[in-house]
Amino acid sequence: MRYFSGRLNGTGVLLWPVLFWITAFALPLISVALKAAGSVAELTGVIQSPYYRGVMGFSLKQAALSTVFSVLLGLPGAYFVGRHHFPGRKLLRSISTVPFVLPSILAVLGFILVFGNSGLINSIRQTTLIGDKEPWKMLYSLRAIILAHMFYNFPLTLRIVGDAWYSLPQSKYNAARSLGAGPIKAFFTVDFPRLAPAILTSAVITFLYCFLSFAIILVLGGGPQFTTLEVEIYRLIKYQLDFSRGSGLAIIESIAALGLLAVYASLDTVLRRRTVDDDDAVKIRTPGRITGWKMLPAFLYLIPALFLIFAPLISIMIYSFLTRATRAASLHLSFSHWKSLFGSGRVGASVPLNSVIRTFSLGIAVAGITTVTAALAGWYTAHRKGFLVKIIEFMLFIPMGVSTVMLGLGYLILTNSIPGGKALRLAALAASHTIIALPFAYRIISGRLKLISRRIPQAARVSGASPLKSFFTVELPLARGALVTAAVFSLAISAGELNATIILAPPDFTTITLAIYRLIGSYDLFGACALGTVLIVISIISFLTLDKYGEQTL
Amino acid sequence: MKTSALIFNGVEFRREEFFLKADNTFPAGKLTVILGPSGSGKTTLLDLAAGFLKPDKGSIMEGNLDVTMLSPEKRQVGVVFQDHALFPHLSVRDNVAYGPRARGMGRRQAGMAADRYLEMTRISRYAKKKPSSLSGGEKQRVSLARALAIKPKILLLDEPFSSLDASLRRDMRNEVRNIQRETGITAVLVTHDQEEALSLADFLAVMKDGEITQMGSPADLWTFPENLFTALFIGRSTRLKIRKISSLKDNLYTVETAAGSIRVEHKGTIPDLPATLIIRPENLRVSGSGDIRGTVKEAEYTGDQWKIYLSVPGDSSDLIEFNCPGAAPPSIGESVTLMHQPGSVRILPGVMNDPGIRLGIS
Numbered sequence: 001m002r003y004f005s006g007r008l009n010g011t012g013v014l015l016w017p018v019l020f021w022i023t024a025f026a027l028p029l030i031s032v033a034l035k036a037a038g039s040v041a042e043l044t045g046v047i048q049s050p051y052y053r054g055v056m057g058f059s060l061k062q063a064a065l066s067t068v069f070s071v072l073l074g075l076p077g078a079y080f081v082g083r084h085h086f087p088g089r090k091l092l093r094s095i096s097t098v099p100f101v102l103p104s105i106l107a108v109l110g111f112i113l114v115f116g117n118s119g120l121i122n123s124i125r126q127t128t129l130i131g132d133k134e135p136w137k138m139l140y141s142l143r144a145i146i147l148a149h150m151f152y153n154f155p156l157t158l159r160i161v162g163d164a165w166y167s168l169p170q171s172k173y174n175a176a177r178s179l180g181a182g183p184i185k186a187f188f189t190v191d192f193p194r195l196a197p198a199i200l201t202s203a204v205i206t207f208l209y210c211f212l213s214f215a216i217i218l219v220l221g222g223g224p225q226f227t228t229l230e231v232e233i234y235r236l237i238k239y240q241l242d243f244s245r246g247s248g249l250a251i252i253e254s255i256a257a258l259g260l261l262a263v264y265a266s267l268d269t270v271l272r273r274r275t276v277d278d279d280d281a282v283k284i285r286t287p288g289r290i291t292g293w294k295m296l297p298a299f300l301y302l303i304p305a306l307f308l309i310f311a312p313l314i315s316i317m318i319y320s321f322l323t324r325a326t327r328a329a330s331l332h333l334s335f336s337h338w339k340s341l342f343g344s345g346r347v348g349a350s351v352p353l354n355s356v357i358r359t360f361s362l363g364i365a366v367a368g369i370t371t372v373t374a375a376l377a378g379w380y381t382a383h384r385k386g387f388l389v390k391i392i393e394f395m396l397f398i399p400m401g402v403s404t405v406m407l408g409l410g411y412l413i414l415t416n417s418i419p420g421g422k423a424l425r426l427a428a429l430a431a432s433h434t435i436i437a438l439p440f441a442y443r444i445i446s447g448r449l450k451l452i453s454r455r456i457p458q459a460a461r462v463s464g465a466s467p468l469k470s471f472f473t474v475e476l477p478l479a480r481g482a483l484v485t486a487a488v489f490s491l492a493i494s495a496g497e498l499n500a501t502i503i504l505a506p507p508d509f510t511t512i513t514l515a516i517y518r519l520i521g522s523y524d525l526f527g528a529c530a531l532g533t534v535l536i537v538i539s540i541i542s543f544l545t546l547d548k549y550g551e552q553t554l
Numbered sequence: 555m556k557t558s559a560l561i562f563n564g565v566e567f568r569r570e571e572f573f574l575k576a577d578n579t580f581p582a583g584k585l586t587v588i589l590g591p592s593g594s595g596k597t598t599l600l601d602l603a604a605g606f607l608k609p610d611k612g613s614i615m616e617g618n619l620d621v622t623m624l625s626p627e628k629r630q631v632g633v634v635f636q637d638h639a640l641f642p643h644l645s646v647r648d649n650v651a652y653g654p655r656a657r658g659m660g661r662r663q664a665g666m667a668a669d670r671y672l673e674m675t676r677i678s679r680y681a682k683k684k685p686s687s688l689s690g691g692e693k694q695r696v697s698l699a700r701a702l703a704i705k706p707k708i709l710l711l712d713e714p715f716s717s718l719d720a721s722l723r724r725d726m727r728n729e730v731r732n733i734q735r736e737t738g739i740t741a742v743l744v745t746h747d748q749e750e751a752l753s754l755a756d757f758l759a760v761m762k763d764g765e766i767t768q769m770g771s772p773a774d775l776w777t778f779p780e781n782l783f784t785a786l787f788i789g790r791s792t793r794l795k796i797r798k799i800s801s802l803k804d805n806l807y808t809v810e811t812a813a814g815s816i817r818v819e820h821k822g823t824i825p826d827l828p829a830t831l832i833i834r835p836e837n838l839r840v841s842g843s844g845d846i847r848g849t850v851k852e853a854e855y856t857g858d859q860w861k862i863y864l865s866v867p868g869d870s871s872d873l874i875e876f877n878c879p880g881a882a883p884p885s886i887g888e889s890v891t892l893m894h895q896p897g898s899v900r901i902l903p904g905v906m907n908d909p910g911i912r913l914g915i916s
Binding site for chain 1 (some may be wrong): 604605606625626627629631632633635636637639640641642643652653656657700701704
């Protein structure tokens with residue numbers, strides 16, 4: 001039912017979000033497509049070349065393997081979170097969002113610290129093993145890529161499947177048990193078919209993340225044999241300045257990703273249709289407790305899982321207070337990296353300090369634009385129904401499935417074709433970050449606005465408030481938590497963004513992620529860790545805000 | 555408080571399958587209760603009165619003032635919502651002061667006005683609290699205070715007691731009744747609870763499928779229901795399918811049913827068959843010389859008396875219900891004869907299994 005006098009009647013609020021979306025998202029992608037279409041010969045050449053076929057094959061292979069292992073590692077956790085009560089259950093569920101808010105460059109840095117040649121694991125081996133002192137060589141291999149992707153993605157399965165499991169009515173499983181099915185049969189005949197859509201969803205998202213993964217491949221892959229389309233596109237445009245071929249590859253990559261999404265959509269419909277709930281089953285469930293023999297598998301799972309999440313982060317923070325004079329020298333405590341970060345004692349600011357300042361200025365601008373844009377669109381879709389709402393929701397969904405390197409390429413093509421120096425580049429950088437953050441910010445804000453009962457603004461209206469007054473005195477204050485969350489989350493996304501940034505940032509505009517990337521490249525891991533710690537703090541703040549206000553919307 | 559009648563003039567409102575028609579006056583200074591099953595359009599009627607919805611046709615008046623096209627904030631209507639709809643970010647006092655403030659009163663004055671209404675609804679001690687810390691009954695009091703604080707000409711209450719437990723419900727009912735009497739405000743209350751409706755209403759309106767089917771005093775509707783729906787929706791009744799009606803003399807008829815030939819006093823024209831005979835349980839008593847015969851099917855003890863259900867041969871939709879005082883009810887399977895007052899029986903068009911008479915009581 002349409003309550004047309006209960007609220008502001010403005011399709012006008014969509015003007016800015018739509019204009020922004022067209023300029024900052026559609027236009028860059030169209031330029032990439034046009035560039036690719038401009039050289040069809042190039043495109044066919046790319047498809048026929050064995051080298052690019054190899055790259056394509058490796059992209060798919062590493063994504064598939066990473067997905068299988070991430071899902072396998074996530075499922076036991078989903079079972080614990082979804083079917084049991086144990087101290088720390090909620091905490092574990094919350095912690096599973098950590099990798100979600102963690103910039104990929106930090107995952108890379110933490111990974112090197114833990115699994116690297118002179119990393120945590122090898123140090124432990126060296127101090128405990130007597131005979132074999134040969135370091136365990138992990139980096140720069142397919143194994144490294146898969147392990148890093150697992151760290152990054154298994155919590156996704158834990159979260160999505162765990163939540164689905166939690167909301168499955170226990171009664172159906174119990175019915176199967178009382179009818180004579182054993183626990184395993186009952187699981188596979190009753191619970192599993194209803195979990196399948198959630199498992200599929202987490203697998204598809206994981207696959208997409210890994211397929212489009214950039215920083216992890218860029219640093220941990222290395223060499224032509226471990227390169228993916230995303231990294232290859234970056235190399236083409238950054239080092240060979242070959243925009244046509246880059247665009248061609250980007251289009252091929254997008255078609256593959258979209259094709260996967262299409263298959264997923266139809267598969268998901270089929271799976272869900274088979275398991276439509278016949279009734280509003282009362283979701284009364286008495287979760288099991290982990291006691292006795294069940295403690296062992298729980299600990300065998302939780303300890304490595306928590307290690308995988310926390311060891312890299314804790315290592316980063318600890319290493320930021322350490323240093324080593326030469327590569328062979330031993331570690332000792334030092335604040336030098338933190339001092340250089342705050343530029344103490346010197347005139348003018350250091351590179352690390354500058355990168356922090358730049359990251360925050362950019363992040364605050366991005367947070368502002370993103371929040372306003374998402375709030376306008378969210379207000380409209382929360383209060384209206386119909387075709388236009390569906391279009392807006394779709395528009396604000398697809399940036400999540402688009403390669404950020406391709407987005408950067410699109411901006412590069414656009415900014416090269418119009419005059420405007422550094423300022424234009426910076427504007428493009430901010431716009432690209434905004435488009436990347438917008439889908440998340442929109443979900444957080446519209447999720448909250450949709451929860452406000454339509455009766456509340458109506459109560460304000462009969463009390464005598466105009467639509468505008470009702471919006472400012474009732475709806476806006478009620479959505480404040482969501483707005484703050486969206487802003488903080490957008491800032492964190494901007495601060496952690498590397499893909500578009502590495503392509504678009506003007507030469508002297510070094511952000512935290514760029515600085516970390518370069519420091520890793522010059523083997524200055526300790527310096528990278530100081531900056532990494534700053535990024536961790538931003539992520540933690542973003543995580544805490546999200547956990548408090550907006551977690552259910554992601 | 556100035557008050558005025560709420561008038562629906564040929565109002566029509568259509569949304570897909572649903573069609574609402576209203577041509578009624580809710581009298582000034584009185585409490586009118588709209589009673590109907592869920593989905594009958596009660597809340598939609600209130601939404602039209604408040605201005606949340608606009609009618610497709612017709613006009614809505616507050617006394618002499620046509621408010622059809624006025625937006626909610628321009629009307630003088632207070633609304634108590636089913637889910638309270640309190641502003642969760644404001645204190646109780648600020649919730650109540652919101653209306654006066656929105657209508658241009660200064661902060662201090664609005665606060666004082668709020669205090670007055672919080673006192674009236676006896677909730678002053680929670681003035682500084684946030685709504686989330688209140689119980690359902692307390693929230694409802696705040697909601698009532700907030701609606702009254704704008705000094706509305708008309709007060710609309712949408713199932714205000716549905717979220718309260720039984721004893722609290724009775725208290726709040728009295729509270730609302732008293733406040734309505736003290737202020738003399740025109741009030742329209744919507745409910746699907748017939749006990750609530752009968753105990754509160756100055757006027758009672760029965761609503762069905764988007765239309766008010768009958769409106770009058772509760773006693774009128776109880777004694778003289780105009781249609782089968784009203785008769786069966788308000789109170790309990792014996793219903794017997796009529797086979798034949800023959801005239802005895804002026805206004806006196808014999809009605810053939812499965813339970814026997816029953817004498818009926820009926821003014822006005824006799825409806826065509828199919829028709830149903832309706833008798834209230836309190837108008838029946840056991841007697842050897844009665845017209846009505848049946849076999850005891852069930853007996854329910856209610857504490858002060860027995861409720862007896864009789865079955866009659868033939869149509870299963872026929873049901874005789876009467877009250878039997880005392881400790882020894884007739885036993886199951888026993889044959890019973892009942893006596894009635896010919897004037898207390900109604901002949902109404904339609905039968906129970908007629909698809910037009912869906913009860914849909916929730």
